[in-house]
Amino acid sequence: MRCLRQMFEQEGCNRDDWTLISDRMKGVELAVRETFPRATRRVCCQHLYMNCKNNGFSGSAFHKLFWIAANAYNEYVFGKAMEKISEYNANATAYLNSCIEQWSRHKFDSTVCCDHNTTNFVESFNACTKPFGDMPVFSLLEAIRSWCMQRVGARFDKAVDMEEGQLTAYALKELEERTAESRLCYATACGGGEFEVRDGHVNFPIRLATRSCACGKWQICGIPCKHALRVIYDQRMNPHDFISPWFKAAAYKLTYAEHIHPMADPSQWPDFGLPSIQPPTIKRPSGRPAKKRKRGANEPKKGKRNTNVKCEMWKV
Incomplete structure (x- = not known):
């Protein structure tokens, strides 16, 4: 963590308003605080x-209520879910309230425009580098560097070709999905730039000037929710004008302003007269080395998909 902080400072970045997400490992938690x-x-x-399950809070009812509370974009939905969790087990509510980190979406900072409450994107990176796991350390790092160079390079070229105000692929996908959902909503103008949108049996106040909806999703995500899109389309406005700048070309170009340059073969590197570091002597343990990820004690096992082969003529 100190090296990461020093690298930021060397690049002239001295800001402290970072948003970090982790799995509450003690080493990581202490390093972040320091x-x-x-x-x-x-x-x-x-x-x-998973920590809740280890403390005895489990079951399908708790699982459903926990994720409702975690994915709640407003305090009302969160409070209702926590009330039902308290009825299920008061100790579970006390345990969740003792969590000092942010875990429910309604508590996220609206200026960040990111609603991620899991580390799935880290697991995705680990899955992409899984084929390199059997390599020695040097070969492993070189393979990861090559993979990152290819991925960042493609996005660097894409950023160069983006026009001003163009949306990212993620924003376009979210906008398309929420537009389809907005067809079942009905908007009523209240005057003064305020609207009331009916979604099923629930009403949601909309204020275009402050870019806010009572459901809370627009503020947290930075992309208009289905209720806001219903108003925007009824008013014959362009929804692109109401999307956060974080999802537009300028931010994308800034993110991928640099790319990883190609590197010569190690045999062509300059010689600095340093001693050659040899790998430590390792005694190979007996048996075949494990490659699969070790699942937790309460983590469900991966099921096998069974298929029945039937005769095309006799159907048996």
């Missing part, structure tokens, strides 16, 4: 749920 004391800390809800 190195980034002002950073906003989130906890991975999947790991938090």
